[in-house]
Amino acid sequence: MIDFTLTETQTQIRAHAHSLAKEHLANARPSYETLPTTQARLQATKPLYEHLVKAGFTQAQVPTEYNGLGYSLMDMALVAEELYAADVNVALTLLATGLGLSPLLIGGTEAQKKRFLGPFTERTGAPLASLVHSEPGGTANYATAGLRTTARREGGGWVVNGEKLWATNCAGWDDRGADLQCVTCREETDGRTMIVLVTREDVAANAPGAYEVLAHPETVGHRAVSGPHVRFREFVAREVIADVGAGVDVINAAFTASGALVGALGVAIMRRCFEMTLAFAKTETRNGCEAIINKQSVADLLIQMKTRCEAGRALTWKACASFPRLAEAAETAHLAKVFCSENAVQCVVEGINAVGIQAYQMRSQYGLLLNDAVCLPIFDGGNVGVRRRRIEAIFKADGYEPWASTFGSQ
Incomplete structure (x- = not known):
């Protein structure tokens, strides 16, 4: 049951x-x-x-x-x-x-x-910890052309060269690195994906300029989150996570789990937007005789918002409950990321439509919500270039069972 x-x-x-x-x-x-x-x-x-x-x-x-x-x-x-x-x-x-x-x-x-x-x-x-993956040129795949940061074996460690961008927390609080950075690289000679572990102690032990924060991009939303542009230049690291070549599986597993949590973030946006809009609709008459929630057009928008939120939460919980069975969880986690992130944006738009022009004021908070929401479909593996392509690959796989993620494999 x-x-x-x-x-x-x-x-x-x-x-x-x-x-x-x-x-x-x-x-x-x-x-x-x-x-x-x-x-x-x-x-x-x-x-x-x-x-x-x-x-x-x-x-x-x-x-x-x-x-x-x-x-x-x-x-x-x-x-x-x-x-x-x-x-x-x-x-x-x-x-x-x-x-x-x-x-x-x-x-x-x-x-x-x-x-x-x-x-x-x-x-x-x-x-702070950071998964340092995305790069200025884009990393929608794990092929050599998509991952340009390299690591080469030298002495007892690895020498890292390359630039990263949008890796939340990677610069730390003071631009001298997070306590732990897991940096995705390709092995310089054969292109296999690997993960180099970098600590603040490693940053301090390297020569000046080996690790450098080039910029902190100003973003539309999430205005107090750091996803900086950093550069490794002949940076010496001592630790590698997993075997060289095993990085793809590790990163895929990490981002599969995070997809489910992005679902929860989308639900949070929808939840807050619904609560704000419901309170407005119950108290505002807009110079009429009754609260605007009594208008069917407003009630219908609220119904759509609540439905999106409840459906998104159910899908997110389903994805989370499927772990650690990664094969079953992957499809649902990607679906939760796509569905909840895109519906979060739509939910805010519906809230704005319910409130009207007053929502366009800075003090209304709807603009802030929308600016934060629009990030969800494009970060943590963009829906178009990454998440939907993962779902597509699952559908194409030999022996794919359409409802295995629902009822289990037979």
Whole structure:
């Protein structure tokens, strides 16, 4: 029997995230949004991020055998929805840290996990991790032409050369690198994909200019999230995650899981938009005799918004529940990413239509919501170039069973 009732533990996890979001994040945006640069806005969110760390939300993303709390992907979807609905910027910095840890958790050795996961389980400070994958020229595939950052064996380490862009958190709080960067490269001689592990200690040990932040792009939304343009130039790293050539499988697994969580982010946008629009519709008459929710055109927009949100949440929860059965989860995770991200944008547009011209004012928040929402279909593997192509490949595979992701393979 299918049951969407949360367990007692999941109810507590959601309540904990909701309480923290309400206390520290819900009214935080004015404290940083007027600052002049991305880096200044990011710096201003650091105390808020420290609250999340202290509350255990970085520790939650680490398995229990490494002193973590071992939250499941479903648990993290609950956390993601609550935090992102309150403040997209701080929430995304936290979730990007989880994505940054994914290659280590999926492909790292036991020794590497014990050595590098410690800062993320201690509930102190503001540790950041980053999956450093995207590049200025685009990385819609893992072929040599798509991944230009290289690594060559030299002595006891690897020498990295190349540029990366949009890798959330990779520069750290101070442009000297995140605590942990998992950098995708191609092996210089044969082009096989690999993942090099870079720490702040590695950055400090290299020559000046070996690691450089070239720019912090100003973005339309997510204005206090750092996805900088960085360059590695004859940068010496000591650690490789997984065997050379195994990087593709590790990255695919990491981005499959993250697709489900992007579904939760889309749900959070839809949820917040629906709540704002419902409150407006119940209280505003627009100089008429009754609240505008009594107008069928407004009620119909609200019905569409609520349907999108509920359907997106169900698909997201389904995707999360399918892990760690990656073969079954992949299709649903990609679908959740595509469906929820695109419906988040449409939901905000519907909210704007319900409210009317008043929604075009800065103070209405709809413009901010839309600016944040439009990122979801194009980041974390764009829907057109990456996510739909992954779904297409699944459909084309020999022996594909259309409803295996629903009912299981027979």
